[in-house]
Amino acid sequence: MNSQELFEKWYSGRRLNMTYSAALEVWNASRAAIEIELPPKRSEANTSGNFTHPSATAYDEAIDNCADVLNDAGITVKGE
Structure with missing residues (x-):
């Protein structure tokens, strides 16, 4: 529910x-x-040339997923 x-x-x-x-x-x-501040994304700091460390990409996707769930619940995500 x-x-x-x-x-x-x-x-x-x-x-x-x-x-x-x-x-x-x-x-x-x-x-x-209600306004939530999520941790910063990591992929920019974990990129070398055209390679981004996979764990940084997964971390960033998790941050995006959290933001989506919060927005769906009517909660504002700071910085969006």
Whole structure:
């Protein structure tokens, strides 16, 4: 269950004095307030001529994958 589905489950069990759209706006604003800084990529520092060390490439891909997952969850990645 992703975080929005968890929110919807939580919201459905509450009697709040606001509409669903207003509650969702608050939830989205709370997500936007979160900003994560990921570690720097390594491939530029591990390149010699046309060769980049494979572990540096894999590390950079992992950083990109983390950023994608965070963005999908509505979390901002610093520097993007």
